[in-house]
Amino acid sequence: MIQDESSADAHGTDRFRALLEQSGELARLLLKSPQAPRALTSEFLHARKRFSSEDKGRISSLAHHALRCWRPSCAALTGDAGDVDHRIDRDMAEAVTATALLLALEQRPGFPLPFELRVSPWTKDEMSSTAQTIIAHYSSGKVVSVDTLSATLDAVTVPAVHAALQDWTYDTLTTEGMAAQEIHDLGQTLCEAPPLTLRVNLMRNSREELLQLLAEQNVPALPHSLLPAAIVVQERLPLTESELYREGRFEVQDAGSQLIGHACAVSEGDTVYDACAGGGGKSIHLCDQLGGSGRLLASDIERNKLRGLRQRAKRLALTNIELLAVTPFGDPQNPDEHKPDPGSFDCVLVDAPCSGFGTVRRNPALKWRLQERTVHRLASRQSGILSRNAVYVRSGGILLYATCSLLPEENAHIVRAFLSTHSDFSLENISPAFRKQNVDLPLFPEDHGMLTLPPSVLDSDGFFMARMRRS
DSSP states (O other): OOBOSOOOSSOOHHHHHHHHHHHHHHHHHHHHOOSOHHHHHHHHHHTOTTSOHHHHHHHHHHHHHHHHTHHHHHHHHHOOOSOOOTTOOHHHHHHHHHHHHHHHHTTOTTOOOOHHHHTOSSBHHHHHHHHHHHHHHHTTTOOOOHHHHHHHHHTOOOHHHHTTOOHHHHHHHHHTTOOHHHHHHHHHHTTSOOOEEEEEOTTTOOHHHHHHHHHHTTOOEEEOSSOTTEEEESSOOOGGGSHHHHTTSEEEOOHHHHHHHHHHOOOTTOEEEETTOTTOHHHHHHHHHHTTOSEEEEEESOHHHHHHHHHHHHHTTOOSEEEEEBOTTSOBSSTTSOOOOTTOEEEEEEEOOOOOGGGTTTSTHHHHHOOHHHHHHHHHHHHHHHHHHHTTEEEEEEEEEEESOOOGGGTHHHHHHHHHHOTTEEEOOSHHHHHHTTOOOTTOOTTOSEEEEOHHHHTSOOEEEEEEEEO
């Protein structure tokens, strides 16, 4: 917890101010730069040689916290209810970051305090004072209290501001029938930092065995309350550098991503096609379900991602996985390789490229950068990918469509349009598939073939999935 007494630590308020200023600059760059967020953050922190690894973690955490709460923080600072301005300058970025921190320290709803600052060497008063100093600098010396910031934010009447969403996103969800309170709750959940979640490799060890091994290495972890092979780590630790990871005892995989594998519910001996495999997290999970038998073909348009998947498969000694690099039209990039035979798979997973709106807790700048026209463009592409890969499902087999988006245009709209033109496919209830995998979701309808998974259910990224069976 935050220290209540003065700290004798060498870190002073000047050092915390430097951290807060660096956080503001990182947030600004993430908001405006086209560079991949993870690469940009790594490059930014690597160049800050004078900061310790712990301080670099705090810089990243503060920047991401500010971005999750960016629009309401801007409104609290300026009283402006407009959508986010990507042309924000450095001083304002620092002030917005300080505002987000100050409201979090005062436990304002929708401003969750980052874990890294709950265990920091600074007291709450030291951090609050530093944040106020930065805000005062931006406000030409005017002292701005947290009460003033809260009152300014409370005076804003635009619902999207309080939900920490863009106007068009809020309006889209409203048009789709979501109630105002439901949208508000979703928006506030998207302001929370996601946990570090592992998936146990059940071919190497049980969950209980892995929890014991983690405990022996002083890694604070708990079993996930709903997923049988998931473990939630209580701190952000570089576990992919550990011997346990090198031994193949676990994978780092978001809980919602794991649920997609459970929705497929493949059995030993099945043939499975992961048509948009990416880095291969879901491919590896499906191989785990196959128990070393059957066959899994994983394809993607990006060779680099498939190379990473090949390395993961080698570390796990998987022998039943094949890789295929394809063009955007689904043809093999290598002319010596061939497409799969139509109707040759028991299960085809189409985890379609999407806006990623469900992942904004991890990539919060995306929440403000995403444009409505991008979603329209992606939806057209998603329809083509789903139809193109449906031909590989055998009669009686399963087609699982999934995205890491919460926007209906990329989800239910795609599935309904597909079913209207493919009479040999029909929705199938997902609940029996979950039960087969020992998963029991609270409040999930028994007779539903589509599931929109908000982050609050599993404390995960947001996902959509639809299970269809071919006649």
